[in-house]
Every structure is written in structure tokens, then in C-alpha cells.
Amino acid sequence: MAAVDEDARIKRIASTIRVIPNFPKPGIMFQDITTLLLDPKAFRDTVDMFVERYRDKRISVVAGVEARGFIFGPPIALAIGAKFVPLRKPKKLPGEVISEEYTLEYGTDTMEMHVGAVQSNDRALVIDDLIATGGTLCAAINLIERVGAEVVECGCVIELTDLKVCS
Template sequence: MHQLLPRDLRDAIRTIPDYPKPGVMFRDITTLLGDAGAFRRAVDELVHPYAGGKADKVAGIEARGFILGGAVAHQLSAGFVPIRKKGKLPHKTVRVSYLLEYGEDEIEMHADALVKGERVILVDDLIATGGTALAAVKLLRQIGAEVIAACFVIDLPELRGADKLRDAGLEVRTLMSFEGH
């Protein structure tokens, strides 16, 4: 499901040209997070379809996914599961590797963060190529979770990450899209 919100919420997103490398238009949600009304509205829009006990847990991808995912989990009265880069969690973990544009990376979560069969919503700020989100879905499914949706504030449709998640059998919810990278 893709939805375009009125201009005012889009205006809460700052665009930084040529970051982290030339030609990239970085979509920075820290300005949205700093605007109480925009932050509340974004969380409400992410939560709305899943109200009423449809999710047991919300998993957020480091780092902005922690902020959004924590707020979404609170609104849904669900638990929160942090998905982090390798080596950042103190207890026994499960891990998956995934390919980056140049090289490989790993993400992990605590092995006891979920009980098999729990319904989970994955949350992050932005979906681009989908590599990290697909790895997170693989990680959640590996531990036995039923991933019911993946939610993002921003979609970069030219990079087809949301399509890749849909191809993996997920419902994808985004609040807005920006053309370009």
C-alpha cells in the first residue's frame, strides 16, 4: 500500500544534496522528528492500519528505526525489538549477512527477542534498495516470527526496495515517496 500525504508532512523532511556522496539526495528525517506535530502525525499514520492488536512486536532497524519503531510499538501496545549492526548487542544473538553496494554487512538481534509465531511489524525511516530491510525480514523469519508488514516514512521508488519486499510476500506501507536517490 502506498500513500502520498499532504505537502505539510513532506515539508518536514530536509533534503541534503551530495550526502554521503556526490549525486545522492539524502532525505533527512531528523527535522520531522524535531517537529512534534509532524512526528506525531507520521507515527499515527504508520500505526493506523495495525491498531487493535494485530502485532505482538515491532522491530526497528538501527538507528532511526529505533525512534520510529519505539513510538509505533508504544501506540500499538506491542513490544519492541532492536535490530542492530553486528557486535552491538550484549546477549546471545542471531545474525544474517547481506550484500551492500560495495561489500557485505551483518545485522543481528537477541536470540530471545521473539517467540516463534509472534506477529511483527518492521519499521525504518526509509526504504531505498531494500538490502537491509530484506536482511531484517530474513532474520525475523529465521527466529520464527510472522512478519506482517514493513513500514517506512519514505520510499525511494527508483531503487525498487519496496517492490523487493512485496516480492518477498510482505505488505509494505510508506507515507511518502521522493524521486531520485
């Protein structure tokens, strides 16, 4: 019975995500989650599915990837009793940070995290809205593991299965 409920929730969530062709550039099929956020039931279902998956995994940190990981990460962190740590683009966090550069299909970028936000004994969950090639998530994992924490898993709302994922 639970699998049927989960399948129904996944279909409801998927039906709320708008696909916008050729945005932000030609050839891109942009997955717009803002329409999911307009549907309180689909939004709640999305958060609840993450909470159900991670509630008993002893997660102490939920790290949200800028920017849309900031939407899903905090309610998940609150529900499982973990702290929320934002992973941001350069020069967005005040104070001392550590950085991780990563490669995109069209260049490089950098992700930053506050020094001391994640401890070596932490068990982390990385949250983002979408996984395409995995470059951003790989950078997030590297950043968290550099301070000695364990990344238990990465969770994403959408997976683009046609693209090559990083290793």
C-alpha cells in the same frame, strides 16, 4: 474526508524532510528526517499514521532497524501494545544474538537480533525510516522469519522509488 486528512498529513510530513545533495558521498540525495523530528505535529502525524494502520493487525513485535527505526519504532510499539526489538549492526547488542548478512550496493553488512527477543508465535512489524533498495528490510525479514515469526509488514517513512528493490 479521511483520505483528504491523510493526504494533508503526508504533505505536511514530506515538507519537513530535508534533502541534502551529495551526502554522505557524491551522487547521493540524503533524506534527512532530523528536520521532521523538530516539528512536533509532523512527528506525531508520522507515528499516528503508522499506529492507525497497524492498531488492529495483532502485531506483537515492532522491530526497529538501526538506527532511525529506533526513533519511530518505540512510540508505535507502545501505542499498539507491542514489544520493541532493536535490530542492530554487529557487536552492538550484549548477550547471545543471531545474525543475517546482506548485500548493499557497495558491499555487505550484517544485522543482529537478541536470541529470544522474537518468538515463533509473534506477528512482527519491521520499521525503518527509509527504503531504498530494500536490502536492509530483506535482512530484517529473514532474521525474524528464521525464528519462526511472521512478518506482517514493513513500514517506512520514506520510499525512494527510483532504485531497484530487492526480492
